[in-house]
Amino acid sequence: MATQKILTVTLEFEMGDRKIYGPRIKAAYDAAVPAAIEAAKAELLEGSVSTVRSRMTFDYRWTEATAEYAEMDGEWDEDEDEADQS
Numbered sequence: 338m339a340t341q342k343i344l345t346v347t348l349e350f351e352m353g354d355r356k357i358y359g360p361r362i363k364a365a366y367d368a369a370v371p372a373a374i375e376a377a378k379a380e381l382l383e384g385s386v387s388t389v390r391s392r393m394t395f396d397y398r399w400t401e402a403t404a405e406y407a408e409m410d411g412e413w414d415e416d417e418d419e420a421d422q423s
Contacts, residue, residue, distance in 0.1 A: 341387075346373060351400055366393045 350371055370391045378386055 346375070348373065362395060363393075364390075369374065 350365065350369075374389055
């Protein structure tokens with residue numbers, strides 16, 4: 338039996354110092370989630386996504402305190418993954 342996997346994608350929008358009220362924040366979320374889902378589904382194997390969950394959080398933190406990480410250039414061998422499932 339294949340092990341279920343979870344792909345987590347985090348989007349962070351760094352905001353300026355202007356006041357942005359709830360309805361605009363909600364509208365941005367409502368636009369970003371379906372766009373991200375469609376983009377991910379276009380790249381994944383057909384039928385491989387069974388459930389999508391999303392949540393919106395809003396917090397304040399100093400952008401200077403946010404760590405940036407180097408991108409990992411990993412390659413996935415789909416043939417190897419499919420062999421694991423059989």
